Amino acid sequence: MYSTKIEVNNKIIPIRFGAYVLKCIADDGVKLQELGDKMQDNPADMFPKIIYYGALNASEGRRGDNVDINDIYDWLDVIDGGLFGEEASKIIELFTKQMTDSLPKNVQAGKETPQKMTKA
Numbered sequence: 001m002y003s004t005k006i007e008v009n010n011k012i013i014p015i016r017f018g019a020y021v022l023k024c025i026a027d028d029g030v031k032l033q034e035l036g037d038k039m040q041d042n043p044a045d046m047f048p049k050i051i052y053y054g055a056l057n058a059s060e061g062r063r064g065d066n067v068d069i070n071d072i073y074d075w076l077d078v079i080d081g082g083l084f085g086e087e088a089s090k091i092i093e094l095f096t097k098q099m100t101d102s103l104p105k106n107v108q109a110g111k112e113t114p115q116k117m118t119k120a
Helices: 019-027 032-041 043-058 069-078 086-102
Strands: 003-008 011-016
Touching: 003 069, 003 086, 011 043, 011 069, 019 032, 019 043, 019 086, 032 043, 043 069, 043 086
Parallel strands: none
Antiparallel strands: 003 011
16 A cells, blocks of 8 residues: 555644545646656645645545645645655655556567457
């Protein structure tokens, strides 16, 4: 499972990455093929959103009770290194691992799949 927890503002916030997080990102108008560029162009926007969507995903019924994006920004402000610190990087790496592991695997990468011959 691609999950962890953070502690901020006297509460523990579970975070879980999965398909729902990808849906939320797409709902924000970010295509998956653009995500890497968006993360590089404006990490102060994308990283907190990704973590927040993970918190929504982990919340009961995905309602986000007891958590909002400001909690994520507060957490980033108090951890060592902030947005680019080790703790934040571990969470983004967890998200990236979930995305990578969810992609279809091609055992013979780079080789085209043979097409079936059809009779005309």
